[in-house]
Amino acid sequence: MYAGKQILLCLLCCLGAQAQDSVRISLADAREQAVQQSKLLQIQRAKVRESEYKVNGVHSKYFPNLSATAGYVYNVKTDITLREGKLGNINNTPIPDRDIKLFEGNHNLLLGGVTAVQPITQLTKVAVGEKVARTEAVIARTQLDKAALEIKQGVEKLYFGLLITQQQLTQAQAETEMLNAQLYDIESALMAGKTDSVNRTGLLAKLADEEQKTLQLTYQYQNYQDDLDELLGYPPATPIAPLPVMDTIYTLQPLSAYVTQASEQNPDVRIASQTRDKAAFGVSAARKDFIPDLGLAGGYGYQNAISLLPENNFFVGVILHWNILDFGGRRAVVNERLALQQQADTNLVYTREHITIAVQKAYRNVQQSHALIQAAQKAVRYRREELKMKEDARLAGTLLKREVLATQADLAKALADLYAAQLNYRMAITALSLVTGN
Numbered sequence: 001m002y003a004g005k006q007i008l009l010c011l012l013c014c015l016g017a018q019a020q021d022s023v024r025i026s027l028a029d030a031r032e033q034a035v036q037q038s039k040l041l042q043i044q045r046a047k048v049r050e051s052e053y054k055v056n057g058v059h060s061k062y063f064p065n066l067s068a069t070a071g072y073v074y075n076v077k078t079d080i081t082l083r084e085g086k087l088g089n090i091n092n093t094p095i096p097d098r099d100i101k102l103f104e105g106n107h108n109l110l111l112g113g114v115t116a117v118q119p120i121t122q123l124t125k126v127a128v129g130e131k132v133a134r135t136e137a138v139i140a141r142t143q144l145d146k147a148a149l150e151i152k153q154g155v156e157k158l159y160f161g162l163l164i165t166q167q168q169l170t171q172a173q174a175e176t177e178m179l180n181a182q183l184y185d186i187e188s189a190l191m192a193g194k195t196d197s198v199n200r201t202g203l204l205a206k207l208a209d210e211e212q213k214t215l216q217l218t219y220q221y222q223n224y225q226d227d228l229d230e231l232l233g234y235p236p237a238t239p240i241a242p243l244p245v246m247d248t249i250y251t252l253q254p255l256s257a258y259v260t261q262a263s264e265q266n267p268d269v270r271i272a273s274q275t276r277d278k279a280a281f282g283v284s285a286a287r288k289d290f291i292p293d294l295g296l297a298g299g300y301g302y303q304n305a306i307s308l309l310p311e312n313n314f315f316v317g318v319i320l321h322w323n324i325l326d327f328g329g330r331r332a333v334v335n336e337r338l339a340l341q342q343q344a345d346t347n348l349v350y351t352r353e354h355i356t357i358a359v360q361k362a363y364r365n366v367q368q369s370h371a372l373i374q375a376a377q378k379a380v381r382y383r384r385e386e387l388k389m390k391e392d393a394r395l396a397g398t399l400l401k402r403e404v405l406a407t408q409a410d411l412a413k414a415l416a417d418l419y420a421a422q423l424n425y426r427m428a429i430t431a432l433s434l435v436t437g438n
Contacts, residue, residue, distance in 0.1 A: 022239035027159050030232060030242075031152045037233035038151050044144045051137035058133045061119070061126045070112035073305075106304075115299035117319065121291050128285040135278040139271055146267035149434050151231065156430050158228040160423040162242045165221045167416040172214045174412035178405035179207050185402050245422075250429045255363050258436050262359045263352055265437025272351040276344040283337040289330045292322035355435065362432040369425035376418035383411040 025033075035041060081101050085094030119126070183203045190200055229238045263269060298316040303309065323330075387407045393399035 022241040073109040113301035178409040181402040279341040279344040
């Protein structure tokens with residue numbers, strides 16, 4: 001009959017032993033530690049650096065492109081000779097009438113040169129490309145901010161989950177003590193023949209229910225700990241003892257203020273707006289493909305292959321490349337980019353509408369959570385008054401101990417409900433802050 005009680009006490013003692021050897025950490029430290037060690041954030045930070053390097057790469061295209069080439073050839077035959085009669089005969093006279101050495105070379109031929117090309121019309125394309133790259137870098141940084149906010153929110157949910165579960169376990173312990181006291185009274189009455197065994201069976205069933213509830217809460221507590229260990233970078237099964245959170249009341253601003261703030265600072269809205277800008281730059285870049293590529297070129301060349309030509313030579317000129325006809329290829333790219341721009345515009349409108357609804361919901365949750373705190377505070381106050389009156393009656397000998405224990409269990413439940421309401425209020429505030437971009 002006492003198996004359930006022993007199991008519950010063992011579970012609670014295990015949690016108490018873990019708390020003594022566990023890592024004590026505050027909510028602020030937990031959030032900061034999760035942000036610092038998160039592998040997902042490390043990947044996102046690397047993406048930010050990647051996008052910044054891409055901006056530098058595109059910016060470098062504003063400047064001349066300097067290249068050098070060189071080649072070496074070994075000739076087996078060094079001379080080029082026009083043989084007698086190679087061009088035909090006129091009046092039986094061969095042309096030429098003798099072998100003529102056209103070119104006298106050497107075995108080792110060396111060619112080399114340095115060329116510099118400065119784009120002119122391409123600079124407008126480079127400017128648009130740089131805007132696209134910078135927008136991608138801004139998007140990457142916004143995604144990093146969003147990921148950090150999500151990790152902080154995840155830590156806060158697990159942290160509050162541990163605190164709430166601790167209170168629920170305390171409540172379960174009080175319920176178990178109350179039921180065991182009732183069971184003792186009923187067994188005494190049963191031995192005296194003053195009650196029926198049905199009452200004893202009913203209490204045993206309630207004890208079994210409490211045992212099941214406590215087991216579920218214990219497993220839930222362990223799952224919260226495992227998830228928080230992963231976020232904080234601790235080894236698996238590291239016990240964590242969350243420090244209590246101070247009860248604070250948040251001063252709500254008008255709903256319109258949060259809607260306005262979210263429309264500008266919410267990460268999803270910012271990403272959608274930045275994606276729209278990127279799509280607009282893509283359309284501009286596609287249209288600039290119709291402009292001919294014009295550039296200035298200059299350089300230096302060296303050769304020792306043809307003796308009639310100078311070995312060293314400098315040159316300067318203009319390079320023009322114009323794709324006159326591509327059978328609609330460039331126009332198709334422009335239309336494709338326009339379709340992407342339309343998608344980005346629509347997505348921005350949808351995101352703002354969705355975030356507005358999310359702000360309204362989060363705002364309503366804050367108000368409801370605050371109302372639940374006030375109701376829970378009343379319940380705690382009344383339960384404390386009830387407990388005091390019953391303790392006085394117990395001292396006067398007019399009340400049984402099990403009735404006092406029952407009220408203590410009710411007070412423990414009211415305190416757990418109040419604590420849960422306070423933490424849910426904090427989580428509602430966090431959700432409102434996140435959706436508004438804070």
